Amino acid sequence: MFFKTFGWSFAITGVALVVAFLYGGVQALIVCAILGVLEISLSFDNAVVNARILEKMSRFWQTIFLTVGILIAVLGMRIAFPLLIVGVTANLNPVEAIQLALEKGDIHTAGSYAYLLHDAHPQIAAFGGVFLLMLFLDFMFEEREIHWLGFIEKPLAFIGRLHGASMAIALAVLVVSAAMVRPGKEIDVLIAGILGMVTYLLVNGLGELFDVDGDGDTDSDDTDIEATAISKKSNKGVGKAVGKAAFMLFLYLEVIDASFSFDGVIGAFAITSDPIVIALGLGLIGAIFVRSLTVFLVREGTLDEYRYLDHGAHWAIGALSVILLLTISIEVSEIITGVIGVVFIGAAFISSIIRNKRSNHETADKVDQFSN
Template sequence: MKTFGWSFGITAAALVVAFFYGGVEALILCAILGVLEVSLSFDNAVVNARILEKMSAFWQTIFLTVGILIAVVGMRVAFPLLIVGVTANLNPIQAVQLALEKGSIDDPGSYAYLLHDAHPQIAAFGGVFLLMLFLDFMFEERELHWLTWLEKPLAVIGRLHGASMAIALVILVASAAMVRPGKEVDVLIAGILGMVTYLLVNGLGDLFHVEADEEEELAAAAAKKNNKGVGKAVGKAAFMLFLYLEVIDASFSFDGVIGAFAITSDPIIIALGLGLIGAIFVRSLTVFLVREGTLDDYEYLDHGAHWAIGALAIILLLTISFEVSEIITGLIGVVFIGASFLSSIVRNKRAAAAARENQLVG
């Protein structure tokens, strides 16, 4: 309750607001959207936690305060308005007015219709970004593997310089070839921008790496002096991690934002369900994973999360041309995370049994 108390409290408040805003129907829709966002975001929380644990307490707080504002206001409210405004050539006030009209997704010119019409570009950008994230993780040489029969061959492919970019570009071109006529160029441009964004964020991290070395050494020395263990990233290093974290978090939001309009076109309900309930619970889950050291205790979770990211990336790219149920999108992450968690438990039990056996032999 210490970690999730705020989430339960904000969820209750959001449901009450939804009820007074639109009655029982609005309350139910708000709850459904909250569950949708949480089910889509297990992998997001795992990836966030792995990055967040490298950051100092100050920057962790920044992520949980400023970051939540970006997630709720930026991605769940402002981002759809921006897309609709650009698509329909509307100013911000007109976009808000159009959103509040609550037009149907099947009604040409409505807020939901315009956002749905922009889905191919959004899916291409988010899909390619997440695909690059997945490929770079799988192509990295590491001692620990979960799905060994897949991960070891992928690590071999990763020795080829630029393999992740080459594969992502081929998949992007294939996705653009299947899109409805007139959208091919838009999809290609959006996908390339997603790749550029990923490379730019990673590149900036490398650029500041040398300058951050001295800061990290000082932080590590201070941590050692105060018996606090390994130092955390501070200064520019932490700032770049924060930016990387926000871009990843935003990419994970695309499927939820678009999927929400299949349930309701009301921006208020979407903001309450996706933004308040969903985003707050994802933050709480991230904090829980960091505080409990769950990722170190269950080492396959990283792998499960990245396989879920890869699956989500492919699903996003498929939705450029095909309808994919939100149930599939939501469950696939849960399945990968659950399977990797169970595999981690089995691995831990075997390691404990081996340790006991060695003690007996010794």
């Protein structure tokens, strides 16, 4: 299962490193590898959250996520998104933005591609930070039977009984973040943060409208029939989302994936301003491995076996959202972001193992008592 899922990721990684070497020699190869590792380390929480959503979808739509989704991740977020930001910021047309990118200007050189993208970082961080903060808060505010850090999660669930609590907190955090930004950027940060909130509410609302849990979609168009047929080949496919529900889940996944990509894309320009190397490292290596990890978690049922991984991933999301909002006014190393995410995921994984062992012991004790 491991080699079946990750084999093509290793193969594409090899191709990307070869292309990087042919393009820029040993230095480009090393930088490409560093960017790939950076993206993977930053995206463990992304993979866990994606897996929880992807497991609701049929095998057909999981394949769409791995094919069409990867094109959106690589071409959209790692290549087109920075070009769009620079084009809008500097009032350049697409051709001029591409030409500027290929000049590989230094991040400290005024007017360069890297400089313009870095200058737009407060707005990008506000949008992504608020979106991810809403995602974190809505998870923590939901009533649930299982808690990981109960001493914090239970009070948060109690606060969540207040209607609109996540929106109120996110707005308050956004206002504080805007107040800390350098003069002249306050309005831009507020608008970007509000757009991030609107995007989250819109995607969430559309998901509820089309029943993203897959328990009420009864469409029967050709795509639905094909997806349902694929789902029924396996017991694991029963009850999976198809049709409009699966499509909305797919869109939701892509928006979440894009929000997770902000810190990696911006942070990459602190390492290199070469858009080709960034696309190879973040896109072809990082994004593809994250998707393979997502599918591996789904196919192996890892999230059901290790019950606290969901919680750890969302705590990592909360940390990432706070870090993104902090970077509006101060510099925070991407290494810190990556380490925090890995620590939360690792701690949740270890806690899940301990919980499973304790449950197994309790079950064994009950069996012994019953047999006696």
